[in-house]
Amino acid sequence: MNLAPSRRKILLAALFMLCIILLAALAISLLTTPTPRITTNFNLTVSGDQVLITHTGGESLDCGHLAVLLDDVTFYLPGEGTIDCPWSIGETLIIPYTPSYSGREIRITYDAGKGPQELMVAEIPGRGEEPGVPATPTVLPTTLPVTPTPTPTPTPTTTQGLPVSSFNATPRAGPVPLTVRFTDTSTGIPEEWLWTFGDGATSPLQNPVHTYTEVGSYQVGLAVKNEFGGHTRISQGYITVTPAEERSLYLEAQRSAIVSPGGFLEFSVTKPGARVKIGGQTLDMPPGSHVRLTIDEGGKGKISLRDGTIVLFFFDEVILSINGTESARGTVQDIVVPGYDSLVSSINLAIDGGKGEVRVFESGLPSPLFPGESPLFLSSLRPDPSGALTLDCYRENTTVFRGAVTSYRVE
Numbered sequence: 001m002n003l004a005p006s007r008r009k010i011l012l013a014a015l016f017m018l019c020i021i022l023l024a025a026l027a028i029s030l031l032t033t034p035t036p037r038i039t040t041n042f043n044l045t046v047s048g049d050q051v052l053i054t055h056t057g058g059e060s061l062d063c064g065h066l067a068v069l070l071d072d073v074t075f076y077l078p079g080e081g082t083i084d085c086p087w088s089i090g091e092t093l094i095i096p097y098t099p100s101y102s103g104r105e106i107r108i109t110y111d112a113g114k115g116p117q118e119l120m121v122a123e124i125p126g127r128g129e130e131p132g133v134p135a136t137p138t139v140l141p142t143t144l145p146v147t148p149t150p151t152p153t154p155t156p157t158t159t160q161g162l163p164v165s166s167f168n169a170t171p172r173a174g175p176v177p178l179t180v181r182f183t184d185t186s187t188g189i190p191e192e193w194l195w196t197f198g199d200g201a202t203s204p205l206q207n208p209v210h211t212y213t214e215v216g217s218y219q220v221g222l223a224v225k226n227e228f229g230g231h232t233r234i235s236q237g238y239i240t241v242t243p244a245e246e247r248s249l250y251l252e253a254q255r256s257a258i259v260s261p262g263g264f265l266e267f268s269v270t271k272p273g274a275r276v277k278i279g280g281q282t283l284d285m286p287p288g289s290h291v292r293l294t295i296d297e298g299g300k301g302k303i304s305l306r307d308g309t310i311v312l313f314f315f316d317e318v319i320l321s322i323n324g325t326e327s328a329r330g331t332v333q334d335i336v337v338p339g340y341d342s343l344v345s346s347i348n349l350a351i352d353g354g355k356g357e358v359r360v361f362e363s364g365l366p367s368p369l370f371p372g373e374s375p376l377f378l379s380s381l382r383p384d385p386s387g388a389l390t391l392d393c394y395r396e397n398t399t400v401f402r403g404a405v406t407s408y409r410v411e
Contacts, residue, residue, distance in 0.1 A: 003331070006411065008365070009248075018305060020231055021103065031093065034140075038166065038365070039059035040055065040057065040059055040061065040110075040119050040120075041053065041055075041057040041058055041236050041237050042056060042108065042119070042120050042236050043056045043230060043234070043235055043236070044106065044120075044221075044232075044233070044234040044235075044236075045120055045165065045231065045233045045234070046099075046124055046186040046223075046231060046232035047218065047317070048282065049096060049097055049098065049099075049238075050093075050094055050095065050096065050097055051070070051094070051095040051097045051106060051124070051324075052092050052093070052094055053068075053086055053092065053093045053095070053106070053108070053120075053140045054090070054091070054092040054093075055083075055089050055090065055092075055093075056089065056090075057087060057089060057261060058089075058235075060086040060087060060088040060089075061086055061088075061110060062085065062086050062112075063085035063086065063087060063089040063119070064085075065110055065111050065112050066087065066109075066238035067108070067109045067110075067111070067116070068093065068095070068106070068107075068108050068109070069105075069106070069108075069109070070095060070097070070104060070105075070106055070199075071105055071109045071358040072102050072105075072118040073105075074244065075095050077351060079328065085150070087183050095324065097279070099230075101289065102398070103123055103124055104123075104124045105121065105122070105123055105124070106121070106122045106124060107120070107121045107122075108120040108121075109377050111219075116289045119156065120219070120236055121217065122233075122234045122236075123196060123221070123222075124232055131136055132244075134144075139240060143233070143258050150311070157169075158372050159189070160188060160189040160226060160227075160228065161187075161188045161189075161228055162188050162229045163186050163187065163188030163189070163190040163225060163226055163228070163229070163230065163231050164186060164187050164188055164224075164231050165190075165222045165223065165231045165232055165233040166185045166186050166187070166222075166224045166233060167182060167183060167184055167185055167220070167233070168182075168185060169181065169182045169183070169220070169238065169239065170183075171274070172238065172239055172240065173239070173241075173242065174241070174242065175242050175243065175244040175245060175246075175346065175380075175406050176212065176213060176214065176235070176241050176243065176244050177212065177213045177216050177344050177345070177346040177380065178211065178212045178213050178239070178241045179210070179211045179212075179263070179346065180210055180211075180212065180239060180373075181207070181209050181211060182207060182208050182210065182220070182222075183197060183207050184206045184207055184222065184224070185278065186222070186224045186231075187191060188224075188226065189226060190206075190224035190226050191225070191226040192204070192224065192225050192226070193205065193206050193222065193223070194222070194224075195208055195210075195221070195222050196218060196222075196224040196249070197210050197212075197214075197218060197383060198218030198219045198220055198221075198238075198239065198241075199213075199214065199218055201210060211264075211346060212239065212241045213344045214241065215241050215242060215243050216230070216240075216241055217237045217239070217240050217241075218237075218238065218239040218240075218241070219235060219236040219237060219238055220235055220238040220239060221234035221235070224234045240353070244380060244390070244406045245406050245407065246382075246384075246385075246404045246405075246406070247362055247363075247373050247404060247405050247406070247408070247410065248362065248363050248364075248384040248385065248403075248404050249361065249362055249367075249384075249402070249403065249405055250360075250361040250364075250380070250401070250402050250405065251351075251358070251359065251361075251378075251399070251400070251401040251402075251403065252357075252359045252400055253351050253356060253357070253358040253359070253360070253376070253398075253400075254356035254357045254358075254394070254397055254398065254401040255351055255352045255353075255354050255358065255397060255398075256300075256351075256352045256396050256397055256398075256399065257300075257349055257350060257352065257393040258298055258299055258300055258349075258350055258393065259295050259298050259299060259300075259301065259315070259347055259348065259349055259350075259393065260297070260298050260347075260348040260349070260350060261295070261296065261297050261298035261389075262294065262295070262298070262346075263294070263295050263298070263346050263347035263348055264292050264293060264294040264295065264345070264347065265292070265293045265303070265313065265343070265345050265347060266290075266342075266343070266344045266345070267290075267291055267309055267310075267337070267340040267341065267342060267343040267344070267380045268285065268288070268289070268290050268291070268306040268338060268340060268341055268342045269285045269287050269288065269289045269291060269337060269339070270287055270339040270340055270341050271287060271338040271339030272286065272287055272338070273336065273338050274286070274289070274306075274334060274336060274337045274338060274339075275334075275335070275336055276293075276313075276320060276334070276335045276336075277333045277334040277335070278318060278320050278328045278329070278331070278332045278333070279329055279330020279400075280330065281328060282334075283320070283322070283327055283328060285322060285337070288309050288322050289322050289323060291308075291320070291321070291322055291337075292319075292320075292321040293313055293318055293320060293332070294318065294319040294321070295315050295317070295318055295320075295347065296317045296318065296319050296329070297316070297317040298394050299315060299317070300315075300394045300395075301313075301314045301315035301316070301349075301391075301393065301394055302314045302315075302391060302392050302393075302394050303381075303389060303390070303391040304389070304390055304391075305383050305387070305388065305389040305403075306387060306388050306389075307387055308339055308387055309336075309337060309338055309339065309340075310336075310337035310340060311330050311335070311337055312335065313335045314331075314332055314333075314394070315331070315332060316331045317330070317331070318327070318330065318331065318332045320332075327393075329345045343383070344382075345380055345381055345382040346376065346380060347362075347380070347381045347382075348377065348379050348380065348381070349377070349378040349381055349391070349393065349399075349401065350375060350376075350377050350411075351375060351376040351377070351378075351399055352373075352375055353371075353373050353374050353375040353411075354373060355373055356397060358371050358376065359409075360376075365383040369408065369409070369410065371410045372410075374410045374411060375410070375411040376408065376409075376411065377407045377408065377409055377410075377411050378401065378405045378407075378408045378409050379405055380405055380406035381403055381404075381405055382389040382403060382404050382405070382409075383403055383404060384402070384403050384404040385404070388402060388403060389402070389404075390402040390403065391403070
């Protein structure tokens, strides 16, 4: 059947427009295709006048697409024959290095044609104050509670010499919030330590404890020194923090229970009118404040959160920190927080064993976990999906909890 000229023109125009649309969609798809993510791990150490960066895992790297920058100045590869190209696992890049008093930054980027991708960034701590300049107090950028220092682990070297930094940590992976105990295993008998945890916090302790409150992969560094010199080690992706499992629980127990020492409730204030009475003084918490309530010695108390507000937090020996600074400590007698977000809880509850009845419901159904006469342990108490958290472990032989936990188990 022959088409009229006018209808044929309309059909051809429609086909032409369809081709234009398909070509445009193809171009957009090509332009917006995500750049393949390069996954590479490095281990960095600093000794004397050299920085050593070892490729410890992941893909080999074409030197033509790679940039290594020291304080934003590009270091040209392969660098005095220390690595072959492509840069592969086990090969170490050696960079000449002049220590500074203020610290320096190492950055590795990779550009395969669709923009540079940052593979590593590490701060190399400085020596401290310049000669002749009076020392100034060090303010640690951390919101961590005061943590008892564990008994130092003896270093394997009995004679002091040039220190070589090394360390380990337990655990190295787990759900948020993740509390990690770091142990210095350096040789040479260091006299000073500076840890960087990858989240902005630092510590001068030999064997610190640090709590990670956000999901992610963190590089950890340790700089050590004594009268013979210094050495720095930075390990990329050393700590992995995963999302916390959320299990909604309702529990009634005719048994006593206590909150474990050091547990905290951390949040950001979002509405005006927030205040807390602690240790006999009342403090305002304006919107934008980052607040941490740490139950320093554990024990008995009560908590109530509902509808996005905090209406009760009653414990003895609480440490109040606002924006990373300890503001007060003592018994919390009253608290009002009309609005909050970014809540993190490391509060754990230990319920005594015994003959008292225990009823546990998970997501509204009887829990398959029956404690019998054994103790029961709940980890990371926080609000359930409805926003409710209720804890009453103040009375003897009576414990009530409603909310969510990361896990619960029979001890």
